[in-house]
Amino acid sequence: MIGVFDSGVGGMTVARAIEEALPDYPLIYFGDTARSPYGPKSPERIIHYSRQNTRFLLEQGARVVVIACNSAASVASDLIRQEFDVPVFEVITPAVQQAIAATRNGVVGVIGTRATIRSDIYRKMIAAAAPGVKVVSSPCPLLVPLVEEGWLDRRETKMVVRRYLHPLKMKQVDTLVLGCTHYPLLRNIIQPRIGKRVRVIDSAASVAAELRVFMEKNSDIGCDMVAGQGNRYYVSDVTDTALEIAAKIFGRKINLELANDNL
Amino acid sequence: MIGVFDSGVGGMTVARAIEEALPDYPLIYFGDTARSPYGPKSPERIIHYSRQNTRFLLEQGARVVVIACNSAASVASDLIRQEFDVPVFEVITPAVQQAIAATRNGVVGVIGTRATIRSDIYRKMIAAAAPGVKVVSSPCPLLVPLVEEGWLDRRETKMVVRRYLHPLKMKQVDTLVLGCTHYPLLRNIIQPRIGKRVRVIDSAASVAAELRVFMEKNSDIGCDMVAGQGNRYYVSDVTDTALEIAAKIFGRKINLELANDNL
Numbered sequence: 001m002i003g004v005f006d007s008g009v010g011g012m013t014v015a016r017a018i019e020e021a022l023p024d025y026p027l028i029y030f031g032d033t034a035r036s037p038y039g040p041k042s043p044e045r046i047i048h049y050s051r052q053n054t055r056f057l058l059e060q061g062a063r064v065v066v067i068a069c070n071s072a073a074s075v076a077s078d079l080i081r082q083e084f085d086v087p088v089f090e091v092i093t094p095a096v097q098q099a100i101a102a103t104r105n106g107v108v109g110v111i112g113t114r115a116t117i118r119s120d121i122y123r124k125m126i127a128a129a130a131p132g133v134k135v136v137s138s139p140c141p142l143l144v145p146l147v148e149e150g151w152l153d154r155r156e157t158k159m160v161v162r163r164y165l166h167p168l169k170m171k172q173v174d175t176l177v178l179g180c181t182h183y184p185l186l187r188n189i190i191q192p193r194i195g196k197r198v199r200v201i202d203s204a205a206s207v208a209a210e211l212r213v214f215m216e217k218n219s220d221i222g223c224d225m226v227a228g229q230g231n232r233y234y235v236s237d238v239t240d241t242a243l244e245i246a247a248k249i250f251g252r253k254i255n256l257e258l259a260n261d262n263l
Numbered sequence: 264m265i266g267v268f269d270s271g272v273g274g275m276t277v278a279r280a281i282e283e284a285l286p287d288y289p290l291i292y293f294g295d296t297a298r299s300p301y302g303p304k305s306p307e308r309i310i311h312y313s314r315q316n317t318r319f320l321l322e323q324g325a326r327v328v329v330i331a332c333n334s335a336a337s338v339a340s341d342l343i344r345q346e347f348d349v350p351v352f353e354v355i356t357p358a359v360q361q362a363i364a365a366t367r368n369g370v371v372g373v374i375g376t377r378a379t380i381r382s383d384i385y386r387k388m389i390a391a392a393a394p395g396v397k398v399v400s401s402p403c404p405l406l407v408p409l410v411e412e413g414w415l416d417r418r419e420t421k422m423v424v425r426r427y428l429h430p431l432k433m434k435q436v437d438t439l440v441l442g443c444t445h446y447p448l449l450r451n452i453i454q455p456r457i458g459k460r461v462r463v464i465d466s467a468a469s470v471a472a473e474l475r476v477f478m479e480k481n482s483d484i485g486c487d488m489v490a491g492q493g494n495r496y497y498v499s500d501v502t503d504t505a506l507e508i509a510a511k512i513f514g515r516k517i518n519l520e521l522a523n524d525n526l
Contacts (some may be wrong), residue, residue, distance in 0.1 A: 034308050035298045040411065045297050045500045045523075058350040114504075148303065156426070159419050237308045241377075260308075 001223060002027045002211070003062025005053040008036035009235070009242045010144070010182035010247045011068030014091060014204045018066065019231065022207035022215060025223050027231040028060050034236035034260055037144050038071040039180070046115060050076035054084055056177025056234075056259065063222045064214070066207065067091065070112050070179045074119035087214065087221070094206035095177050096106060096125045102199040103175040104132060109168035109194070110137040112179030113144065136171040140164040140180070147182040148241055150248075158189050165194050175199045185248070234259035264486055265290045265474070266325025266512050271299035272498070272505045274331030275406070275512040277354060277467045281329065282494065284471035285478060288486055290494040291323050297499035297523055301334040302376025302443070309378060313339035317347055319497075319522065326485045327460040327477070329470065330354065333375050333408035333442045335384035350477065350484070355384055357473050358440050358466035363393045365462040366438040372431035372457070373400040375442030376407065385442060399434040403427045403443075410445040411504055413511075421452050428457050438462045446468035448511070 002025050004015045009031045019027060030053055032038075038046050052074045054065055066089045067073040067080065073090035081088045099108045099122075110122040117139040126135050142160050151157045168176065176183055176194050184202045191200055215223065235242055235256045246254035265288050267278045272294045282290060293316055297299075301309050317328055329352045330336040330343065336353035342407075344351045351403055362371045373385040380402040389398050405423050412438045414420045437458050442519065443445055447465045454463055478486065498519045509517035 034506050035305065040502060040504055041297065042500050042502050141412055142405075142408055142414075145405055149404055151405075156419050159422070163419070237305050239303060239305050241303055 001025070002064050002066065003057030003060070004028070004066040004068050005030040005032070005050075005057060005072070005132040006069040006181060007031070007038035007049075007071060008033050009245045009249070010147070010180065011248055012233075012254075013181050013184050013202075013209055014066065014068035015233075016250055017204040018211060021212045025215065026187045026228050028062060029059060029231070030056055030259065031233070031235040031242070033239060033242050037113070038069060039115050039141060039144060043075040043114060043115065043119070046072055047076045047079060050080055050084070054080050057083065058086060062086070064089065064211070065210065068181055068207075069179065071115040074116045074121040086246070087218075089207060089211055089214075090126065091181065091203045092121055092179075092206055094210050095179065095201055095203035096122065096129065098201045098203065098206055099175050099177050100126060100130045100133060102201065103147070105172065105174045106133045107171055107173045108133055108135050109173030109176040109227045110135060110179050111140045111164060111168070111183065112137070114139045115139050116179050122177060125208070136168050136173055138167055144180065144182050145187060147185050148245065150244065152185055153189065158193070161186065161189055162193050165190070169194060173198060175201060178202045190247065232257060236260040264288070264324045265327050265329065266320030266323065267291070267329040267331050268273065268293040268295070268320060268335070270294070270301035270334060271296045272508045272512070273410070273443065275496075275509055276447050276465075277329065277331035277470055278496075279469040279513055280467040281474060284475045288478065291320060291325055292494070292496045293319055294323045294496070294498040294503050294505070300376070301332060301406060302378050302407060304346075304378060306338040306378065306512065308516075309335055309463075310320040310339045311340060313343055314346070318345050320442070323351060325349070327352065329474065331444055331470075333444065334387070335377040337379045337384040344451065350481075352470060352474055352477075354444065354466045355388065355442075356471055357469035358442065358464055359385060359392065360437050361464045361466065361469055362440050365391060365395060365407060366396060368435065368437045369396045370434055370436045370438075371396055371398050372434070372436030372439040373442050374403045374427065374431070374439065374446065375400070377402045377404050379442050385440060385517060394492065399431050399436055401427050401430055407445050407450060410448050411508065413507065415448055420449070421456070422495065424449065424452055425456050428453070432457060436461060441465045450523060458459050469524070473499060495520060499523040
């Protein structure tokens with residue numbers, strides 16, 4: 001079973017891409033809606049929550065864990081890899097690879113939550129792999145609440161996006177990493193504001209592609225292919241907003257199951 | 264000792280008013296920043312967190328509990344009163360009394376988080392005390408994140424406030440209850456947008472006044488007056504944003520102590 005966790009339901013953009021890439025593998029999702037968002041919280045708290053979420057997925061039978069939350073991946077993925085005896089995938093590494101491959105002028109923009117940008121993980125990873133590439137980043141803390149309110153095409157949202165992207169535009173980034181799983185839902189307003197020639201990178205599809213390669217090479221990992229087995233979506237708090245965003249991401253009603261005994 | 268809890272640091276607007284009204288009583292504050300905000304969460308979750316917060320305050324020696332969070336007060340105050348043997352004050356009852364006293368045309372507006380507005384508590388309490396008064400309410404879920412980002416005077420914030428207040432203006436409210444402890448920080452942009460003649464009600468001062476009357480009548484409650492004893496401010500996660508908002512509310516640096524063993 002493939003286990004995926006996120007601070008809430010934004011990570012379902014990643015779960016959906018995995019389902020499309022690996023339709024025969026059962027997937028279990030955990031969204032920590034009872035304690036979301038993670039972006040404004042301290043690394044210590046995010047690490048603590050990430051450990052609990054990983055433990056929950058393993059208890060449910062996951063053989064692979066995908067951290068579908070940039071805030072969690074940026075501060076906790078190394079520790080999760082060390083502490084748990086399971087392959088761990090996350091959304092940052094493939095985005096870094098894509099950005100390095102995409103940039104022509106060597107100036108990459110990164111937007112994300114406060115936790116993600118403060119961790120400086122994108123700059124560090126890009127510097128390690130491609131020392132000539134410059135990274136310009138901007139924390140965008142209001143975008144998660146705007147997405148969660150469903151204000152996907154409002155004038156206010158456009159103004160907020162323009163303000164956040166302004167410093168990146170000034171630095172003439174030619175590639176922009178959407179460093180938060182909520183942001184693909186705003187792609188239509190981000191693309192024209194950063195510039196139509198700027199390559200906008202969303203790592204969901206490449207995480208899924210990376211995972212597919214891994215699963216093909218590691219068929220002995222214990223992830224049985226079970227045709228027709230329904231995937232399961234757990235959250236730590238069931239709310240109308242969570243149900244609405246899940247339906248928006250998948251294009252159909254998603255049954256969210258409550259799992260908060262571990263909180 | 265007077266115990267005050269909130270989902271985060273917004274409730275410090277209430278703590279500050281209590282300190283001013285009752286300077287000789289030691290106060291202990293708990294802000295659940297590790298799990299904030301409460302506004303988007305389900306009643307079940309908010310009740311669970313409110314019980315834990317109350318228990319923490321009582322363990323620290325509180326003899327009176329003030330629920331300085333409208334979301335928590337709206338769904339949990341009755342249960343907290345039943346389950347704990349301690350006087351419980353909250354921010355809704357005094358705001359209801361003030362609103363009923365203030366309205367001339369009998370149309371009262373209420374703004375708050377999704378949890379507070381969905382609970383319908385203001386309408387129910389106003390209807391019980393003054394059946395002739397009509398209540399028009401509007402959930403304003405983006406205001407807490409805007410305050411927490413410090414966007415107190417930005418154009419985007421003004422636009423969001425105008426949009427949220429529009430239905431209340433149409434119904435010609437002459438009184439507006441700020442049903443969330445973050446909103447007093449936006450008072451300067453709310454007042455001109457709802458109309459300068461509309462009475463804007465923030466319950467912090469009246470909770471404090473109510474508590475002072477109670478303490479004078481109940482000097483045997485075990486809340487010793489200890490001159491010079493420092494008040495203590497606990498949070499479940501220490502973040503830069505929490506420190507900034509706390510300093511903004513008190514007008515001075517506040518030492519936030521970490522307390523999250525009970526989470």
